[in-house]
């Protein structure tokens with residue numbers, strides 16, 4: 306069990322360190338074990354250094370940098386162990402448009418192995434989707450699903 | 462002291478109930494005292510009912526409905542006691558475009574009495590501003606202020 | 618393994634019977650504030666065995682039952698059914714298609730079923746164990762919760778990796 | 783009362799001396815993720831007397847001093863100055879213009895001044911008391927914190943209204 310954990314951890318750590326500079330356009334990040342000699346009780350530490358900046362505690366990162374770091378870790382885990390499907394509810398709300406495009410690009414890479422259901426109000430994410438479903442409340446308080454044309458959004 | 466609190470509370474409660482349906486395009490909301498006979502120890506309860514929906518606990522409101530309710534309360538307080546200035550850091554991140562326009566409209570009403578500094582990445586808010594300052598990091602890790610033309614954003 | 622269909626009736630704002638077909642790739646869900654998008658993702662967590670009412674933004678589990686509107690009465694039951702293509706057996710079952718159903722009545726009665734056969738909640742959660750979709754799953758990220766992993770304890774993150782190991 | 787100018791030097795990512803002029807109305811602050819926008823709003827809270835390092839996303843107050851980059855060395859001091867037009871005396875002072883300055887050195891020394899005259903932190907926080915800009919102010923809403931008021935205890939909200947009463 307400890308072996309499988311270590312193997313998985315090392316896989317995720319490797320993927321995390323590889324994906325981060327692609328997601329951020331540079332910089333570096335690491336996952337480390339707090340107790341490398343005690344695999345049963347160890348925790349996992351995260352360090353993230355956006356491009357050109359000094360390595361500082363996670364709390365000092367900006368709202369968008371934190372979201373992107375967490376999204377990077379998600380993709381790292383999905384790379385090592387693709388979940389059958391993944392539901393993301395507005396995870397990119399704090400990303401600027403340039404970062405949304407990078408995020409959307411990653412969705413397109415990973416969707417071969419993982420089905421994505423992405424709730425969003427950001428255009429950059431919508432145009433990356435294969436299809437869009439709209440939720441409406443024509444009758445107050447009652448939700449209804451409708452199909453939405455991708456072209457409609459691509460032109461906004 | 463208790464009298465001033467009651468007077469202020471009643472003013473804010475009145476403004477909150479008035480502004481909410483304008484902000485939400487309908488519906489109603491109330492501020493109530495938990496202990497109306499004990500002004501020294503009373504708390505303040507918030508109830509909010511978006512248009513056409515049944516009155517339910519605040520926790521069931523959507524992300525955008527919660528943000529808009531909190532923003533409504535802020536404007537109610539500003540109406541009764543305009544703060545000299547007000548700094549808003551991405552408070553509208555979860556609002557859809559229709560709600561952003563309503564929020565931006567309110568900023569324009571209240572800016573006569575309160576100076577607003579609004580950090581945003583939403584176009585609808587940017588076009589309501591009187592001026593825009595950009596923060597850039599041309600040199601990695603070092604922030605620099607630049608002036609930004611409003612036209613530049615209005616055309617995006 | 619693929620999610621092929623989601624059906625809701627009486628779950629939160631989805632008063633009427635609703636069916637959504639899913640295909641491989643990226644499906645975007647869009648709509649105005651308060652229209653019901655997060656309710657959709659919560660319906661999936663619920664049918665997969667979520668037991669925390671607070672985790673679904675309520676005080677008690679009955680809060681997921683459609684409570685009525687100004688024009689419509691409340692209903693007495695919430696029901697969600699999820700259909701999976703399990704030909705790769707990513708879920709712990711020999712079956713190739715899995716239809717998971719959960720219902721809750723206002724009187725507190727719960728119903729659980731797999732492929733039409735009544736079962737316990739535990740049978741449903743066992744199905745998703747070790748698939749990355751189990752309890753504490755990283756695969757369903759709720760609104761406003763994306764950077765929770767950065768705030769969580771080092772030990773909690775370790776559990777997350779343990780879950781997929 | 784109006785905010786007329788903000789000056790920063792060595793505060794978080796604002797390594798170089800920076801001056802921002804403010805006018806009445808709505809000023810928008812825009813820029814990419816991580817560029818320094820929230821650092822700006824935190825500099826205002828800091829010069830107005832914020833004493834919680836955690837409230838400024840750090841572990842200790844020294845975390846607000848520019849820590850250097852790959853190409854630039856750290857500095858030994860953070861300094862913020864805010865200038866106010868106080869002709870309506872919304873701030874507790876008979877003076878028509880108020881220049882509030884705060885500095886922190888890496889050795890832990892702090893400096894506080896109003897209109898060039900050294901003072902204590904308390905003199906600065908007293909200035910803003912009852913203006914709606916004091917401790918627990920509703921008038922500066924941090925990123926990701928807009929709906930905090932909905933989660934807060936009824937008593938905390940009462941304090942908020944007390945603050946402006």
Ligand SMILES: Nc1ncnc2c1ncn2[C@@H]1O[C@H](COP(=O)(O)OP(=O)(O)OP(=O)(O)O)[C@@H](O)[C@H]1O
Nearest residue numbers: 523524525629650651652653654655656682683684
């Ligand atoms: N049991 C229930 N019965 C009826 N309506 C409910 C029930 N539970 C929640 N709702 C309603 O569902 C709405 C919230 O839906 P949801 O959170 O899915 O919106 P959303 O589309 O995600 O919006 P946003 O874009 O703001 O996040 C609320 O207005 C709430 O009143």
Ligand SMILES: Nc1ncnc2c1ncn2[C@@H]1O[C@H](COP(=O)(O)OP(=O)(O)OP(=O)(O)O)[C@@H](O)[C@H]1O
Nearest residue numbers: 367368369794815816817818819820821847848849
């Ligand atoms: N003491 C410091 N020295 C140098 N850089 C710092 C210091 N403290 C914070 N920073 C940097 O400031 C950046 C964060 O800035 P800020 O939070 O203002 O960004 P932002 O423009 O608000 O971004 P977002 O749009 O994502 O919210 C981080 O990259 C962080 O590394």
Ligand SMILES: [Mg+2]
Nearest residue numbers: 523524655760
């Ligand atoms: Mg939502």
Ligand SMILES: [Mg+2]
Nearest residue numbers: 367368820925
């Ligand atoms: Mg920010």
